[in-house]
Amino acid sequence: MTPMKPGVYTQKVVAHNGFMEVEVKLSADRIEAVKIVKSDETPYIVDEPMKQVISKVLKDQTLRVDTVSGATRSTGALLRAIGEAVEAAGGVSSEWTPDPVVIDPAKLPLADAPKADVVVIGAGASGLAAAAAAAEAGAKVVVLEKAPQAGGSLALSNGVLAAAGTDIQKASGTPADPAGLAKLWLEDQKRSVRGGVPGYPDKARVEALVKQSADTVAWLTKNVGLKFSANPVAADGIGAYALIPAASEAGKPAGAAQAEALLSYVEKKGGKVLTSTSAWKLITDKNGSIAGVSAADGKNRFEFHARAVVLATGGFGADLLKITQRQPRWAAFTEISKAAKTDTGDGLALAESVGGREVNDSWLIGVGIAPAYAPMTPSMLGPRGWKGITLVNEKGERFVKEDLPVLADAVSEQRDAWLVLDSTEHDKANRLMAYFGYETVVNANNWEELARRIGAPQAKLRATMDKYNADAKLGKDTVMGRDPENFAPLTKAPFYAVKVKPVIGGTMGGVLTDRSWRVLNAKKAPVKGLWATGEMANRAFYNRVYEPGTGLLIAYESGREAGAAAAKAALKK
Template identity: 20%
Template sequence: MRDFDETFDFVVVGSGGGSMCAALLMRQAGQRVAILEKTELIGGTTARSGGVMWIPDNPFMKRDGVPDSFAQASRYLDAVLGEQADAPGASPLRRRVYLQQAPRMVAFLLQQGVKLDRVREWPDYYDELPGGSVPGRAVVAQLFDLNELGEWKHRLRATFIQAPVPASLEEMLELPAYKQSWRVKALLLKLILRAVWARLSGKQWVAGGAALQGRMLQAALRAGVEIRSSAPVSELLLDAHGAVCGVQTLKDGQPWRIGARLGVLVNAGGFAHNQAMRDQYTPGTSVQWTMAAPGDTGEMIREMMRHGAAIAQMQARVGNQQTHPPGSEQQEFKPGAQALTAAPHAILVDQSGQRYMNEGGSYMAYCQGMLARHRQVPAVPSWAIFDSQYLRKYMLAGTMPGSRKPQQWYDTGYLKKADTLAALAAQLNLDAAMLEATVSRFNGFVANNRDEDFHRGERAYDRWLGDPFHRPSETLGRIAQAPFYAVPVLPGDVGTYGGVVCDEHSRVLREDGSVIAGLYATGVSTASVMGLAYPGPGASVGPSFVWGYVAALDALQRAREAGHTP
């Protein structure tokens, strides 16, 4: 064993959701744990996200009588992922272990006092396939009062969900329809009253990833986990037998060596903010398009590679289609465009004026489709084409339905506006006849309530993304009322999706399949168990938690076999 400045039983690199989950299990077993976060803020990209976990057969589905099982979820994953020989992270064994351990992980968090629940309806992204769930398998944290963290509340990374009233993620998903539904109007009144009560009672409610990571941080602190920020790890340390036994980090700005008796878990994110790695593995994408946390720069993947770790699925990203109005370049969170072209009265076209995909569906598939199209026809950016009906009824780049759009949007050319499609095409440098033919063909599909080209609206998730009050289709609506509009859409992301290859115990593997002793990994530092697809909401956050849990289980089992005592 090397000469260390300090020793713990288990050391975790990065402070995302899987880190907290592993630490809680270790602490339950009486082990000393340190979580080392290189940035000033705790929570990683998990905190910035919607905080959703994709957990099949979870206890809340059982509570609510929503049918699911290991067998049903297994059929679904097999149908979505197929063989995927180039995705070793999604091996049949790892898929099986994920489906077995995911509901157990949720049960464990509930035992630790972490308050979770399911979203009543958030369909799987390929719900039409065998085993798909229309109610969905999404698990989220209940609203959380940041003030419960005390001084730590200022150290938790903020979420992208910024709402004027304290609302859960599920409630926020309903709010854009407030002009169309008395039920949603009543919900808005409820939220306003909640905001008033929060002000009077001194509460600071947060939702999404901030709620999930706020609750996880609270539980970890109560359990006695040592959590350090501004503590970057620069090196994995090995013992005389080549096993990972510690890390080189900083403490109070000074070099510091920490030993790890039971192993090191890396949950340090991917490489979304590393343009050189993007150019190597995901060419044609930009660091300007990511929603990942700033610390997502890939050096821990490189460090594990230095010790022989195999990597895979590096071309994959968790897509997040975006539109960037003027001023958003300086914004921490870029406006998403997930529902923009899935709503009625809107489509997506490439730079030739042709529609080329189902504008609903998985955001990962959407961005994959845009980049694939761009290799054939210029399509980055693509153009969202919509009419005045859309602007009256739906949100655009974070602005409310029917609201006056900033003049700067028009002046800079971000938001194009024209009285005819031909005039709009001229502004976009598109072939007018092609754009008119594309819109005419789409309008014909609307009239027949069937998208013969790309089948938009045939799966429940497409319809869920659309307008529940629009009939006969929630997602198909004519583009017919002048003036006509367009905004650019980019293939953004919330993080990369490839990394080191792990086995069914979260142990990092070499190219020859052997295990790097003492080294575990989870989150987007790894090649995802979901392969090159995104089966449902939270298909990156869920695995981060589950494989962190599995890593801790394995390390504890090996400690018991070796006779280690805390």
């Protein structure tokens, strides 16, 4: 190990929300202390992950530490700051990142495992819902979660749920007709990007899901204790059917509060949730039926003998290799993701090992678009928020109706996508220039100059914006059909272009299941004793367009139904 000059070194790095200042105390051969002096990161999201990373660095004296799900950029910035401090002290940071030691779980000592009738793999929305329903039915339930904490992608979400026919909606006078929600859902899928396979979505399954949504919401509110209200904002499309979660603590995502409530309810019902414990093998009997799960926590391995297993491992939104194999175009967008870091497609391998079959045409859930740095967002949005933005591509052309609820898929089809704005709110727009760069934001005094800076044909961008402004003056978008109230002229120089990319929220994929969420084999016969929920079983509900709030509906409903069915099967004499 190259010796370092002892001392305290302060490093300033770019994190997710802005700059982070980190103080690192070093001796000749040790990292003695790490302190975050200043940070613009969201406290609830990053405080605990930062503590975990610092503790791991100091305990193991290594920078080979995994960034933490939900705070990947923030914890990555922290590790980068420590590495820069090592270099400033004359050390070599690469010496502090040795190759990881691969642990073979089969060679770990066998330890006693809690008894279980039902094993749920994954403690996100669908997994916790499955565990709760199974425990309600009288089953002994064990939940295996490979992350250090429960919650999965739910804990990173806004907790908004699409549903219909609920008492909440009926009392508020907002749209409540299940048939109406199903119709909107199915109609909107017709604008999916090209290339999908026929057969998606499954109309009958969408209609059945929506029809059962009121029962699922009633269960969540009356049994689990979650609180929702009807959407107080006038909305069209599926947004009118949104149920808004009760406010959570400042800085805490509403989804995190829902995860805490579900976890508490599972434990109250006698369920056991084992974190930092990964399932690595499904156990079958001589007939091929599920007989249990092999798991490990890095120190010991466990064998859970159970006749019913629920796969609730999430999708593969955090696995670059799986994304590249299935939808390579999206591999370029993995930097900006709201999928839990643990969403690496583990359930696919488990299911296939016992005869399950992955669905065709897995796709990515795009939940929005974003600039390179989160603090840029307020400065690039006007009074109408996201509905009022204007987008052009590398050809200098508009390519989508910008007031649609989700733009990620359309943006994913472009080589480059830019959000353009003018100087109507000059001071706000000018703040973007703190992030100036040809991959972040540029400005110019005319459209030709802006075109040159974003690599678009000058005449084409000029024609696009001339047509746009003429339409805005008339109050009618003749190109994309945008609502006139979301359509304002862009005429005041200087003009700005902010590069935006899709935000990955998860995946549409998983394995083949029937309407009871049972995993099916290649012959479309059930794998006895195996169910799949959430993103492990959501492909049937979409073509290639994600509908806001529906992911959580699928997770909660599939989890509740699969958990109850698994308990019934496990307890059957």
